[in-house]
Amino acid sequence: DGVAVLPAPQNLSVHSTNMKHILTWSPVVVPGQTIYYSVQYQGEYESLYLSHMWIPSHWDSPIAKPECDVTDDITATVWYNFRVSATLGSQTSAWSILEHPFNRNSTVLTPPKTEVTKDGSHMVIELEDLGPHLEFNVVYWRSEPDAEERSKLIKNGGISVHLQTMEPGAKYCAKAQTLVKAIERRSAFSRVECVEVEGEALPL
Amino acid sequence: KTLRLGSCVISTNLQKIQSTFSEIRDSVQAEDRNIDTRILSKSLSLQDTEPSDQCCLLRRVLRLYLERVFKNYQTSDPHTLRKISSLANSFLTILKDLRLCHDRKTCHCGEEAAEKYGQILSHFEELAPQAAVVKTLGELDIFLQWLEETS
Numbered sequence: 619d620g621v622a623v624l625p626a627p628q629n630l631s632v633h634s635t636n637m638k639h640i641l642t643w644s645p646v647v648v649p650g651q652t653i654y655y656s657v658q659y660q661g662e663y664e665s666l667y668l669s670h671m672w673i674p675s676h677w678d679s680p681i682a683k684p685e686c687d688v689t690d691d692i693t694a695t696v697w698y699n700f701r702v703s704a705t706l707g708s709q710t711s712a713w714s715i716l717e718h719p720f721n722r723n724s725t726v727l728t729p730p731k732t733e734v735t736k737d738g739s740h741m742v743i744e745l746e747d748l749g750p751h752l753e754f755n756v757v758y759w760r761s762e763p764d765a766e767e768r769s770k771l772i773k774n775g776g777i778s779v780h781l782q783t784m785e786p787g788a789k790y791c792a793k794a795q796t797l798v799k800a801i802e803r804r805s806a807f808s809r810v811e812c813v814e815v816e817g818e819a820l821p822l
Numbered sequence: 823k824t825l826r827l828g829s830c831v832i833s834t835n836l837q838k839i840q841s842t843f844s845e846i847r848d849s850v851q852a853e854d855r856n857i858d859t860r861i862l863s864k865s866l867s868l869q870d871t872e873p874s875d876q877c878c879l880l881r882r883v884l885r886l887y888l889e890r891v892f893k894n895y896q897t898s899d900p901h902t903l904r905k906i907s908s909l910a911n912s913f914l915t916i917l918k919d920l921r922l923c924h925d926r927k928t929c930h931c932g933e934e935a936a937e938k939y940g941q942i943l944s945h946f947e948e949l950a951p952q953a954a955v956v957k958t959l960g961e962l963d964i965f966l967q968w969l970e971e972t973s
Binding site for chain 2: 662667799
């Protein structure tokens, strides 16, 4: 069994944006050598009922970079602990544990990138694809005094969605926000985007 | 999915839990040697329970899974380990939500809940410990169907 002579990785932290969670740490440096890392995790269940048990991350093949995408390990809105060890040949470091457990409800939610276009007289929006966890609330209206806002829930990004049919000579606007049901949170709205249909406004 | 358990209403990602279990169901059920018996029998189901007792029965069955099934299921396969962890932490989330109902006095434990859970437990304890763990884990799709039918 390798003797723990390698220093344990330090400064573990989780960076989470739009439900994508990346565990990072400070690299262990041995000049001229490649260091490999192993990542394991423990959900709140394990820490309550099976505190000795640590589970190999999905990304469980030895990792050469000082980071690991742990998104697929975090499947519930509970606290998760992570630990990392370094390996060089037969030498293995001690485990280093994340200082503060991570809960996905703290993920940073950013407004989606949007593109509002017109297809003939149709108002169309395309939203950035941000992965399976995220849905979008799109609010759209005709740009006029006392305009009535309407909203539409869009389940996935990366596709064009028809919002409404537009009348000539009128301007129509839309904005969008990211929704995550699993953690019951939403992002700020994106900036407003408008399109206009040329031609004479129809007589009232 | 919204689960309606009498006046206790919670939401959970049942589809995600079902798809997680489906990844290990066949291998777990293949381990079950006691194919003539059933722990979660139809007569004990959640949906055929008085609504006012459903929350309490659910809490107890969840605790059975957390404290005696997931905890004692033995596997060395990392993939299965990860799926069990995912199921257990999802069940823990549901249990926490039900605890809020309990705090708001909307999770009453009546006679029916006690009677039905008592029968589930006696079925569980009739089997050898590890056999009971394997069978109950294998019956998770029955339990999830119960939840589906209260949603």
